[in-house]
Amino acid sequence: MSFKNSEKLYNKGLKNLVGAVNSPVRAFSSVGGNPLFIKKAKGTKIEDVDGNKYVDLVLSYGPMILGHRHKKVQKAVTKSLKNGYSFGASTVNEIKLAKIVCNAFPGMDKVRFVNSGTEAVLSAIRLARAHTNKDKIIKFSGCYHGHQDALLVAAGSGLATLSLPGSKGVPEGAVKNTLIANYNDIESVKAHFEAHNDIAGIIIEPVGGNMGVVIPEEGFLQELKELANKNGALLIADEVMTGFRSKFGGAQEVLGVEADITCLGKVIGGGFPVGAYGARNEIMENVAPLGGMYQAGTLSGNPVAMAGGIATLTELKKQNPYDKFNEIAQIIEVFLLESAKKYDIALSVNRFGSMINPFFTDVKVTNFAEAQTSNTKKFAVFFWEMIKNGVFLPPSQFEAWFLSSALSEKDIKIIAIAIDKGMKKVANSNYE
Numbered sequence: 001m002s003f004k005n006s007e008k009l010y011n012k013g014l015k016n017l018v019g020a021v022n023s024p025v026r027a028f029s030s031v032g033g034n035p036l037f038i039k040k041a042k043g044t045k046i047e048d049v050d051g052n053k054y055v056d057l058v059l060s061y062g063p064m065i066l067g068h069r070h071k072k073v074q075k076a077v078t079k080s081l082k083n084g085y086s087f088g089a090s091t092v093n094e095i096k097l098a099k100i101v102c103n104a105f106p107g108m109d110k111v112r113f114v115n116s117g118t119e120a121v122l123s124a125i126r127l128a129r130a131h132t133n134k135d136k137i138i139k140f141s142g143c144y145h146g147h148q149d150a151l152l153v154a155a156g157s158g159l160a161t162l163s164l165p166g167s168k169g170v171p172e173g174a175v176k177n178t179l180i181a182n183y184n185d186i187e188s189v190k191a192h193f194e195a196h197n198d199i200a201g202i203i204i205e206p207v208g209g210n211m212g213v214v215i216p217e218e219g220f221l222q223e224l225k226e227l228a229n230k231n232g233a234l235l236i237a238d239e240v241m242t243g244f245r246s247k248f249g250g251a252q253e254v255l256g257v258e259a260d261i262t263c264l265g266k267v268i269g270g271g272f273p274v275g276a277y278g279a280r281n282e283i284m285e286n287v288a289p290l291g292g293m294y295q296a297g298t299l300s301g302n303p304v305a306m307a308g309g310i311a312t313l314t315e316l317k318k319q320n321p322y323d324k325f326n327e328i329a330q331i332i333e334v335f336l337l338e339s340a341k342k343y344d345i346a347l348s349v350n351r352f353g354s355m356i357n358p359f360f361t362d363v364k365v366t367n368f369a370e371a372q373t374s375n376t377k378k379f380a381v382f383f384w385e386m387i388k389n390g391v392f393l394p395p396s397q398f399e400a401w402f403l404s405s406a407l408s409e410k411d412i413k414i415i416a417i418a419i420d421k422g423m424k425k426v427a428n429s430n431y432e
């Protein structure tokens with residue numbers, strides 16, 4: 001297998017792009033080697049510029065839930081393109097997508113579309129503050145909520161407890177209203193409410209997806225919701241990853257909890273830049289033009305992106321692939337655990353619906369600290385062996401693998417063989 005063309009483009013890209021990527025998660029920093037350059041994709045397969053084809057378990061980090069270039073989505077987007085690209089005025093498609101989204105989430109009467117998950121979350125935080133007239137936000141260590149200043153904390157446990165910025169360029173003032181709690185640890189949340197009376201909201205990934213897959217313990221989210229509301233604060237569910245993916249109504253539907261504000265992204269645009277935040281009327285009425293909380297966007301509700309979102313969600317609802325996702329994830333889990341056992345490798349697997357990932361550790365992972373016990377060197381070896389056997393994974397131990405509804409038995413066989421080869425390689429490699 002050759003990666004010659006990718007390597008060439010990578011070296012070319014370094015001149016005018018930062019690290020030759022437009023998002024650091026695409027760099028192969030933690031697995032070594034050069035990032036792959038992609039030429040095209042169709043269905044479950046993605047093809048790089050050297051002509052190598054892979055079963056794609058990255059799916060653009062989640063959005064491509066139907067697989068790539070679904071016919072109906074392509075048709076809807078092409079049709080929309082013919083009418084123009086952007087108008088700076090309302091279109092009927094915004095109303096259509098808003099209806100689909102609000103019907104999926106019972107706690108949502110109104111929604112505002114933006115262009116990314118980051119934008120959805122930063123607006124939701126502003127909304128929680130506007131609605132409660134309070135400033136502080138509780139977030140959980142290991143949860144990622146986009147790259148806004150206030151939530152770029154708790155990138156590591158040392159920084160976490162001190163509430164220091166997790167990125168250069170984030171002033172301490174920007175995170176002084178951010179409180180850090182531990183996932184699945186209700187006492188760490190209670191302690192913040194005891195110490196502060198100006199907490200506007202708790203933000204959480206209802207299923208963790210950015211420290212690897214981490215599942216909330218039974219009742220945890222319900223307790224958060226009660227605790228928040230009892231103290232005059234709001235529960236903000238960041239469902240940018242899980243919305244329409246865990247179930248059509250997101251992780252909230254599966255886990256039986258209703259957040260006060262919900263953030264969406266990724267699947268909602270089916271590969272086009274769409275984010276959204278929504279809530280009950282009384283909360284959304286704070287947002288301009290109805291209320292005094294300002295939030296705007298030149299390209300927000302872009303007609304082509306809306307068409308992509310409508311077609312994706314309509315098809316997704318029709319397919320209702322959620323039982324299939326559970327079955328496939330379970331099959332992959334068995335492959336992973338059996339291969340690991342066969343080659344005597346410590347492995348722990350978490351999965352939730354169409355999100356799954358193995359941690360190279362014998363610790364059962366329920367929070368960020370436990371995720372960090374993973375052996376990332378083993379993951380790097382495993383990653384490259386998966387690539388060489390035709391499976392494209394996110395190049396990080398701490399990212400979920402995503403399933404699409406297009407996966408076939410043939411694809412699953414490819415995944416199974418690659419996993420076995422990957423584990424064998426892990427067992428036969430040296431780690432200093």
Ligand SMILES: *Cc1c(COP(=O)(O)O)cnc(C)c1O
Pocket residue numbers: 116117118119121144145146147205209210238239240241265266275
């Ligand atoms: C991806 C993600 C974001 C950020 O979305 P972008 O579209 O990358 O800005 C926010 N929250 C969660 C939970 C995510 O997975």
